[in-house]
Structures are given as structure tokens and as C-alpha cells.
Amino acid sequence: MxxxxxxxxxxxxxxxxxxxxxxxxxxxxxxxxxxxxxxxxxxxxxxxxxxxxxxxxxxxxxxxxxxxxxxxxxxxxxxxxxxxxxxxxxxxxxxxxxxxxxxxxxxxxxxxxxxxxxxxxxxxxxxxxxxxxxxxxxxxxxxxxxxxxxxxxxxxxxxxxxxxxxxxxxxxxxxxxxxxxxxxxxxxxxxxxxxxxxxxxxxDLDRVLEIEPDFLEHFHDHEHDDHVTSFSLTSNAPLSPEQFFPWIQSVAQHFGIDMLRMKGIIAFEGDDDRYVMQGVHMLLEGNHQRPWKPEETRLTRIVFIGRNLPRDIIEDGYKRCITGAQSRQQ
Structure with a gap:
């Protein structure tokens, strides 16, 4: 073995x-x-x-x-x-x-x-x-x-x-x-x-982030006519894991054929560790990477690359992951 x-x-x-x-x-x-x-x-x-x-x-x-x-x-x-x-x-x-x-x-x-x-x-x-x-x-x-x-x-x-x-x-x-x-x-x-x-x-996104912690931070959306497009979703507010995992699985299930790559760092509510996830088409993998540093902003950053992905639908579900966490904190 x-x-x-x-x-x-x-x-x-x-x-x-x-x-x-x-x-x-x-x-x-x-x-x-x-x-x-x-x-x-x-x-x-x-x-x-x-x-x-x-x-x-x-x-x-x-x-x-x-x-x-x-x-x-x-x-x-x-x-x-x-x-x-x-x-x-x-x-x-x-x-x-x-x-x-x-x-x-x-x-x-x-x-x-x-x-x-x-x-x-x-x-x-x-x-x-x-x-x-x-x-x-x-x-x-x-x-x-x-x-x-x-x-x-x-x-x-x-x-x-x-x-x-x-x-x-x-x-x-x-x-x-x-x-x-x-x-x-x-x-x-x-x-x-x-x-x-x-x-x-x-x-190995974990390894890349250890070498370049800002790997996904300096990313700007682009408006263009390419067959393949990319966009990012970010949030300073924590996400609800109960909302996030069903949502990202749903994205992979419904849009996985056209979702070529996905990479992300997620800050979950009540979680002191960064969660790192990436995907190829419908296959997703993720795990906790390391603790958030005291001086580090707990910022969620997810990059999607795919064939004309419906950003509005994906972003709407993403926002529900944020409000799900906020509603439980109220």
C-alpha cells in the first residue's frame, strides 16, 4: 500500500x-x-x-x-x-x-x-x-x-x-x-x-495557497465574448456550511458539464480553519487547510471558469449561503 x-x-x-x-x-x-x-x-x-x-x-x-x-x-x-x-x-x-x-x-x-x-x-x-x-x-x-x-x-x-x-x-x-x-x-x-x-x-490548491496566500485575491471579472468565461464571488461575511455544501453540489449537478474549473477558499461561520475547495466539471473535492491567522481577513473567494455559466443564478445561491449564516446569528 x-x-x-x-x-x-x-x-x-x-x-x-x-x-x-x-x-x-x-x-x-x-x-x-x-x-x-x-x-x-x-x-x-x-x-x-x-x-x-x-x-x-x-x-x-x-x-x-x-x-x-x-x-x-x-x-x-x-x-x-x-x-x-x-x-x-x-x-x-x-x-x-x-x-x-x-x-x-x-x-x-x-x-x-x-x-x-x-x-x-x-x-x-x-x-x-x-x-x-x-x-x-x-x-x-x-x-x-x-x-x-x-x-x-x-x-x-x-x-x-x-x-x-x-x-x-x-x-x-x-x-x-x-x-x-x-x-x-x-x-x-x-x-x-x-x-x-x-x-x-x-x-494541489492547499499547496499553492501556502506559497502564494493571495493566489485568488487579485482577480477581476471580465466582460468579453469568449466561449469560456470566468468570474469570482467574494464575501467578508462567513458562510453557512449547511447552506454552502448543498448549494455547491447543486451547482456541480446542474452546471457541471459547463463548469470547467472551480477554485475557492471559504470562511465558514464558527470555523477557525480555512476551507479549500476545487472542482473539475461535476467532481468536487475540499478540506480544511489551516487556521485563519489572527491578522488575516476571513474572506471567502471562489473563482468559476466555464462555458457561459449563469452568473446570476450561481451568485443568487451563493448569497443565500451568506444570509443563512447571518440569520442564525441574529
Whole structure:
């Protein structure tokens, strides 16, 4: 049985066509970086690895000469991961590429819903590779490009050498309109230290908040015509847990298909600990993080990212969580 410390970190890699995913995968599978990665791809041939780089191969698992392992998803992802975990002492982390999928959600959800996978692995981050040269031209035509940005914990803004400073500023602003909370790393030909995109534990909101306590505070709503929109709900007044949990479950149930990501810090009435919650589609997870500090404002902050979510309906239910707490205090 693996404990939490032993769990293998998993990075989900996505990105629109020609963004640079193949370049990044080739780096991981061929460079002498001192780490051992198991890389799961849809089709081995798409990665373009030369045959002389393959040390050993069976039907689905290929060992590279730098110690990494490459797998092809010809069947069920859960089965592939289960097979990998039988050799978990041969690699340090897993990277799953989502080529051919509209969004990384089905892969990410695997690490929520399958108990066996969850007991052996942990979702480290969803990384989206972006083509700086073509993003602005693609983003209005391809909803997939917006959704891949929406799911990201880390965005690798690639090919920045092909745009000028003004264009780069505009690109970053457009990304922030869709996803205000992701970490952005800039690169040319994906030449970014791998430790900046892999092994960051960026999906763990508890960990992110410990490093950046104001992570969700400096967020402003945006009015725009993107397919994917984002907004935040805040309150200085405490929330009623009896109202909040049924409400957020109802939001996930009714709008989960269109709720791509949700992240929040909640201040409950009579609770001296911060409650941290996040979600992917209809799947929610949350727990107490740490005590509120004496000098800390007990501010609730929740960010929603999704496809044209009905803010008025969601906000109305949120306000009822506040009034529910206030009514009991009267």
C-alpha cells in the first residue's frame, strides 16, 4: 500500500495543434535530464522518437535510453496506469498527453473517480502548451483552444520569439480573460526547465495557497465574448456550511458539464480553519487547510471558469449561503 508521500505525481499535458507538445515530449524522452518519466501518449508514432532511442519494448511500453518510459494508449487509461504502477520503482513521475481529446477533463477525472489509481497516484498539474504566434487567430475559431486554457494549472506560452512585445502583452491579457489563476511560463521551442512545468504540485490548491496566500485575491471579472468565461464571488461575511455544501453540489449537478474549473477558499461561520475547495466539471473535492491567522481577513473567494455559466443564478445561491449564516446569528 502506498501512502501519500509515495504516490506518483501525474502531469496531464494538453495544447492545441502545433503548439509544441511533441517538442516537449521529445525533450522528456530523449534529454539527459536526470529524471525518469513515464510518458503516456495516444499513439507512439505521433511522438516521432527514433527507433535507436528505444532500449526495450513490448506491445505498449517502450523504455528509452535515458531511463524514461513511453506508453501508448491503445486501451483503457486505467489499465495502462495499473500496468505502469507494477514497475513504479523505475520512474519518478507520469506525464499523460491528451492528443485527440477536446479537453483534458476525461484524463484528469480518472485520478478522482478510480480508487485504485487514486491510491497510487496524485494529479500534479494540468499543463497547456500554447502557440504564441497563432493563439489569437485560433482562439475565436476553436472552442477547444479556450477550454484547454481554462483547465490549465500551468500554461507554457511557447514560440514567444515569433511575436513582439506588444503582441505578447495582448496574448497574456487574452489568456487571463479566460483563466485568471494559471501560472504562465514563457518559452522558445519549449526550452523551459522541466522542473518549472513538471513536479510543481500545482493542482494541489492547499499547496499553492501556502506559497502564494493571495493566489485568488487579485482577480477581476471580465466582460468579453469568449466561449469560456470566468468570474469570482467574494464575501467578508462567513458562510453557512449547511447552506454552502448543498448549494455547491447543486451547482456541480446542474452546471457541471459547463463548469470547467472551480477554485475557492471559504470562511465558514464558527470555523477557525480555512476551507479549500476545487472542482473539475461535476467532481468536487475540499478540506480544511489551516487556521485563519489572527491578522488575516476571513474572506471567502471562489473563482468559476466555464462555458457561459449563469452568473446570476450561481451568485443568487451563493448569497443565500451568506444570509443563512447571518440569520442564525441574529
Amino acid at each position: 502506498m501512502n501519500a508521500i509515495d504516490k506518483i505525481p501525474v502531469t496531464v499535458l494538453t495544447g492545441y495543434l502545433c503548439a509544441g507538445k511533441t517538442t516537449l515530449l521529445n525533450r522528456i524522452l530523449t534529454e539527459d535530464h536526470g529524471k525518469r518519466y513515464a510518458v503516456i501518449v495516444n499513439e507512439f508514432g505521433d511522438v516521432g522518437i527514433d527507433n535507436d532511442l528505444v532500449v526495450d519494448a513490448d506491445e505498449e511500453v517502450f523504455e528509452m535510453n535515458n531511463g524514461c518510459i513511453c506508453c501508448t494508449v491503445r486501451g483503457d487509461l486505467i489499465r495502462i496506469i495499473d500496468g505502469l504502477m507494477k514497475r513504479h520503482n523505475r520512474f519518478d513521475a507520469i506525464l499523460v498527453e491528451t492528443t485527440g481529446l477536446d479537453d483534458p477533463a476525461p484524463v484528469a477525472q480518472t485520478f478522482f473517480v478510480d480508487e485504485d489509481v487514486q491510491s497510487k497516484t496524485k494529479l500534479d498539474a494540468i499543463v497547456t502548451v500554447v502557440d504564441a504566434k497563432h493563439l489569437l487567430g485560433e482562439i475565436d475559431k476553436a472552442h477547444e483552444a479556450q477550454e484547454q486554457l481554462a483547465f490549465a494549472d500551468i500554461i507554457l506560452l511557447n514560440k514567444i520569439d515569433l511575436v513582439d512585445a506588444r503582441e505578447l502583452t495582448e496574448i497574456e491579457a487574452r489568456i487571463r480573460r479566460i483563466n485568471p489563476t494559471a501560472v504562465i511560463r514563457k518559452s522558445e521551442r519549449c526550452q523551459v526547465p522541466l522542473e518549472e512545468v513538471i513536479g510543481r504540485n500545482a493542482f
